[in-house]
Amino acid sequence: MPSIDSDTHLLIGALIFEDMDQCDLTGPFEALSRVPNATFKTIAKDTTPIRDLRGLRILPDLSIEDAPQLDVLLVPGGYGQEALMDDEQVIAFLRRQARHARYIFSVCTGALLCGAAGLLEGKRATTHWTAMEVLPLFGADPVNDRVVIDGNLISTGGVTAGIDGSLTVVSLLRGNEAAEEIQLYMAYDPKTPFTAGSPETAPPRVLRTVTERAKAITERRMDTGRRYQRSRQHETSADR
Amino acid sequence: MPSIDSDTHLLIGALIFEDMDQCDLTGPFEALSRVPNATFKTIAKDTTPIRDLRGLRILPDLSIEDAPQLDVLLVPGGYGQEALMDDEQVIAFLRRQARHARYIFSVCTGALLCGAAGLLEGKRATTHWTAMEVLPLFGADPVNDRVVIDGNLISTGGVTAGIDGSLTVVSLLRGNEAAEEIQLYMAYDPKTPFTAGSPETAPPRVLRTVTERAKAITERRMDTGRRYQRSRQHETSADR
Numbered sequence: 164m165p166s167i168d169s170d171t172h173l174l175i176g177a178l179i180f181e182d183m184d185q186c187d188l189t190g191p192f193e194a195l196s197r198v199p200n201a202t203f204k205t206i207a208k209d210t211t212p213i214r215d216l217r218g219l220r221i222l223p224d225l226s227i228e229d230a231p232q233l234d235v236l237l238v239p240g241g242y243g244q245e246a247l248m249d250d251e252q253v254i255a256f257l258r259r260q261a262r263h264a265r266y267i268f269s270v271c272t273g274a275l276l277c278g279a280a281g282l283l284e285g286k287r288a289t290t291h292w293t294a295m296e297v298l299p300l301f302g303a304d305p306v307n308d309r310v311v312i313d314g315n316l317i318s319t320g321g322v323t324a325g326i327d328g329s330l331t332v333v334s335l336l337r338g339n340e341a342a343e344e345i346q347l348y349m350a351y352d353p354k355t356p357f358t359a360g361s362p363e364t365a366p367p368r369v370l371r372t373v374t375e376r377a378k379a380i381t382e383r384r385m386d387t388g389r390r391y392q393r394s395r396q397h398e399t400s401a402d403r
Numbered sequence: 404m405p406s407i408d409s410d411t412h413l414l415i416g417a418l419i420f421e422d423m424d425q426c427d428l429t430g431p432f433e434a435l436s437r438v439p440n441a442t443f444k445t446i447a448k449d450t451t452p453i454r455d456l457r458g459l460r461i462l463p464d465l466s467i468e469d470a471p472q473l474d475v476l477l478v479p480g481g482y483g484q485e486a487l488m489d490d491e492q493v494i495a496f497l498r499r500q501a502r503h504a505r506y507i508f509s510v511c512t513g514a515l516l517c518g519a520a521g522l523l524e525g526k527r528a529t530t531h532w533t534a535m536e537v538l539p540l541f542g543a544d545p546v547n548d549r550v551v552i553d554g555n556l557i558s559t560g561g562v563t564a565g566i567d568g569s570l571t572v573v574s575l576l577r578g579n580e581a582a583e584e585i586q587l588y589m590a591y592d593p594k595t596p597f598t599a600g601s602p603e604t605a606p607p608r609v610l611r612t613v614t615e616r617a618k619a620i621t622e623r624r625m626d627t628g629r630r631y632q633r634s635r636q637h638e639t640s641a642d643r
Contacts, residue, residue, distance in 0.1 A: 321590030352600025360592025
């Protein structure tokens with residue numbers, strides 16, 4: 164049963180940004196934009212269109228400056244997440260929203276953005292499989308599950324895991340039947356034509372190729388994580 | 404093995420339109436925009452942003468007028484498909500592309516748009532489960548599968564079936580390993596939190612609710628289909 168009165172209107176929003184992975188937004192949008200008695204808004208640093216890392220252009224509804232307090236904030240990932248890890252406006256927005264949001268919902272490497280905002284400290288969390296080793300640098304306890312819930316933080320694995328996670332979020336907000344109705348509308352009864360969707364099931368050669376392709380971005384993410392960790396240790400010792 | 408030389412650059416495009424279901428585009432975009440040696444363009448009646456039926460705004464790359472011949476044309480669906488069933492510019496575009504495209508790839512009720520362009524005549528095809536009964540009015544043989552291939556027509560069931568279909572399209576264009584690499588990147592190893600993704604598996608009450616909700620649009624689609632059928636019969640008798 165959902166914990167929220169069905170008469171309470173819910174405001175759901177997603178941070179969107181240049182070089183994000185569009186599916187981290189659009190998969191969950193399909194479910195979350197259908198939550199009964201709720202509104203969904205896309206939010207960016209400003210209201211000019213953003214371009215996802217493969218070129219799809221999406222228009223933000225609101226700027227961060229104009230965004231109200233949300234009930235649920237979706238934080239997608241994608242290579243462009245790295246450029247925001249030190250962005251004071253974005254980090255302040257995430258922290259501000261996290262204080263009163265019912266849920267922070269990270270998809271894929273959106274978890275790393277949450278990490279940069281300090282939202283992963285002491286939390287169980289997940290992310291894209293290529294970035295799992297980055298999570299501990301942000302104080303998180305990495306969990307190799309598709310959807311991980313720890314308090315008000317819901318994190319999912321890579322890209323399409325956001326679809327599974329979004330149905331979980333719908334059920335937390337409005338109950339299982341609302342989630343099932345949306346799942347049926349979305350015809351979400353997957354039949355994958357190949358068996359290669361996780362490191363555990365992909366053929367070894369496919370795993371090697373995709374890991375190698377992600378190597379440069381993974382190294383950048385590790386460097387950023389180490390930098391975060393050093394600055395936290397510095398803060399902690401300064402506090403003593 | 405794919406039938407196309409890997410040195411041949413492929414042009415992939417999607418028709419996009421007002422009140423489409425964004426996931427019919429964005430699910431397949433995630434895979435098709437990663438096809439090796441290929442370009443993906445969104446194409447609309449003009450280049451002003453379109454708004455999906457839940458409000459997500461997407462920018463077209465090209466107008467129909469400026470669109471070149473494509474190797475693959477993705478035709479998404481959603482309620483807005485009805486408004487284009489008699490749109491001469493759109494119907495002519497679909498017919499023109501279908502003559503030389505390697506594949507026409509319909510997702511969800513995008514199949515009905517293909518039907519209005521005469522592309523379903525004598526073909527096995529599928530669509531969103533609420534619209535299956537509309538297919539025969541366009542001369543199609545409806546098949547209750549998630550992905551149906553008949554010659555150069557690849558059609559999928561509702562919304563998220565487009566993700567499964569797009570991996571099939573990748574494999575036809577560039578081979579199974581290319582599809583598997585993309586699947587692994589997308590972490591497409593679905594674990595649905597509920598079992599309600601098809602009319603066969605959804606709880607009866609959920610099925611009743613969602614069917615009832617779709618009733619008005621289903622009736623409009625049936626009316627349009629009957630109109631198409633009458634005009635085809637008229638043409639055929641005039642040809643005799």
